[in-house]
Amino acid sequence: MPIFHYKAYTASGKEVSGELEAPGQRDAAERLRQEGLFAKDISARKGAKALFTRPVSEAALASVVRQLATLLNAGTPLFEALSIVASETESPLLSSALSEVRERVGEGASLSRALSAHRKVFPEFLVRVAEAGEESGTLEEALLRVAEYLDSKASFREKVSSALVYPAVMVVVGAGVLFFLFAYVLPRISEVFEDSQRALPLVTRALFFIVEGVSGYWPILLVLIAAAVFAFRKILKTEKGQEALERAVLRLPFVGSAYRKFQAASFSATLGHLLITGIPIIKALDLTSKVISASIYKKAVQRAAMEVAEGANLSASLKGSGLFPAMLTQMASTGERSGELGKLLVKAASYYEREFDTTVARVLALLEPGLILAMGLIVGFIVLAILLPIFELNQVVG
Numbered sequence: 001m002p003i004f005h006y007k008a009y010t011a012s013g014k015e016v017s018g019e020l021e022a023p024g025q026r027d028a029a030e031r032l033r034q035e036g037l038f039a040k041d042i043s044a045r046k047g048a049k050a051l052f053t054r055p056v057s058e059a060a061l062a063s064v065v066r067q068l069a070t071l072l073n074a075g076t077p078l079f080e081a082l083s084i085v086a087s088e089t090e091s092p093l094l095s096s097a098l099s100e101v102r103e104r105v106g107e108g109a110s111l112s113r114a115l116s117a118h119r120k121v122f123p124e125f126l127v128r129v130a131e132a133g134e135e136s137g138t139l140e141e142a143l144l145r146v147a148e149y150l151d152s153k154a155s156f157r158e159k160v161s162s163a164l165v166y167p168a169v170m171v172v173v174g175a176g177v178l179f180f181l182f183a184y185v186l187p188r189i190s191e192v193f194e195d196s197q198r199a200l201p202l203v204t205r206a207l208f209f210i211v212e213g214v215s216g217y218w219p220i221l222l223v224l225i226a227a228a229v230f231a232f233r234k235i236l237k238t239e240k241g242q243e244a245l246e247r248a249v250l251r252l253p254f255v256g257s258a259y260r261k262f263q264a265a266s267f268s269a270t271l272g273h274l275l276i277t278g279i280p281i282i283k284a285l286d287l288t289s290k291v292i293s294a295s296i297y298k299k300a301v302q303r304a305a306m307e308v309a310e311g312a313n314l315s316a317s318l319k320g321s322g323l324f325p326a327m328l329t330q331m332a333s334t335g336e337r338s339g340e341l342g343k344l345l346v347k348a349a350s351y352y353e354r355e356f357d358t359t360v361a362r363v364l365a366l367l368e369p370g371l372i373l374a375m376g377l378i379v380g381f382i383v384l385a386i387l388l389p390i391f392e393l394n395q396v397v398g
Contacts, residue, residue, distance in 0.1 A: 006018060008032050008038055009038045056091055056093055056094045056121055058157070059150075064085055068085050069143035069144045069147060072139060082101060082102035094121060100117070110134055115127045124287060125270070129277045145273050156265065166368070182214040182215065183218055203381070247296065260324075265353045266291070266292060267301065270288045273346065276346065286302075289301040303317065304317035315329050331348045
C-alpha cells in the first residue's frame with residue numbers, strides 16, 4: 001500500500017507533518033480528518049524506497065487484471081473494484097499505480113485513460129484493449145482476455161527460462177572446475193615432471209603449455225574475457241548486431257527451429273488476442289510489433305502493417321518475410337477468408353507453444369549428453385597427458 005507524506009493543521013491551528021499508509025490520496029485525507037487534522041498537502045512518498053521497488057511481473061499483472069475483471073463482472077463499481085485490487089496486491093509499485101488510477105477514475109476519467117498515465121506499469125497492450133472494451137461495452141470480457149494472454153505469456157517465458165537453467169549450470173560449473181584445475185592443480189603436477197628433466201610426450205607438453213598460459217596469465221585472460229563480453233553486449237545493443245545474431249540463431253540446427261516457433265507463438269498470441277477484443281488489424285499489428293523483442297520479427301510485423309494498410313493480405317505479407325512457418329501463414333489466410341483471423345491465430349499460438357516445448361525437450365536431450373561428452377573429452381585429455389609420462393617412466397625402471 002502506498003505511503004503518503006502529509007502536512008496538516010490541528011484544531012488549534014498548529015502545523016504538523018508525518019506519513020501514513022492509505023490506498024489513495026482521498027483515503028489519506030479522510031484518515032487525517034478522522035484524526036481531527038485538516039490536510040494542507042498530501043503527496044506520495046518518493047526516494048530510496050522507489051529505487052529498490054521490484055518491477056511488476058507479467059504474472060502479478062495478470063492476477064490483478066483477472067481480479068478486476070471478476071469484480072466488474074460481479075457488478076462491483078469500477079472505483080470500488082480498483083480500491084479492492086489496490087489494497088490486496090503484494091506489489092508496492094502496482095498498488096501505488098492502481099491507487100492513482102482509482103483517483104483519476106474518481107475524478108471522471110475512463111479506465112483506459114487512467115491506465116495510460118502509468119505506461120511503465122501498465123503496457124500499451126492493456127491500455128488499448130481496455131479502451132476497445134469500453135467502446136464496445138465489453139470491458140469485463142476484454143480484461144479477462146488480457147489476463148489470459150498475460151498468464152500464457154508468463155508461463156511461456158517461465159518454460160524458456162527453466163529450459164535454459166540446467167545447461168547454464170552445467171557450463172558454469174564445468175568452466176569453474178576446469179579453471180581450478182588449470183590454475184591451481186595442474187601447475188603443481190607440471191613442476192614434478194619438470195624436475196624429472198625427462199623428455200615429455202607431445203600430449204603432455206601441449207597440456208603444460210596451456211597450464212602455463214592459464215596459471216601465468218589468468219588475470220590478463222579474465223580481462224580479455226570481460227572485454228569480449230562487454231564488446232559483444234555493446235554490439236548486441238545496435239540494430240545490425242542484434243539482427244546478425246538473430247539470423248545466425250535461425251540457421252542453427254534444432255535451436256533455429258525452436259526460436260522460429262517461439263516467435264511464431266508470441267506473434268500469434270499477441271495479435272490474436274488484440275483482434276478478438278475488437279482492435280483494428282493495422283493498430284493491432286502496430287501494438288504487436290512493440291511487444292515483440294526480436295528485431296527482425298519486429299521489422300517484419302511493421303512491414304506487414306504498412307502492406308495491409310495499402311490493401312495487401314496479412315498472410316501474403318507474413319509469407320513474403322520468410323520468417324514465419326508455412327502453417328501459420330496458411331492459418332492466417334484461412335482466417336482472413338472466414339473472418340475469424342483472431343481465433344485462428346490464438347489456436348496457432350497454442351499449437352506453436354506445444355511445438356516449442358517439444359523442440360526444446362529434443363534439444364536438451366541432445367545437449368545434455370553433448371556437454372557431458374565434451375567434459376569427458378577434456379578430462380580424458382588431461383588424464384592421458386599425465387599418465388603417459390608415468391607409463392614411460394615405469395617402462396624405463398622396469
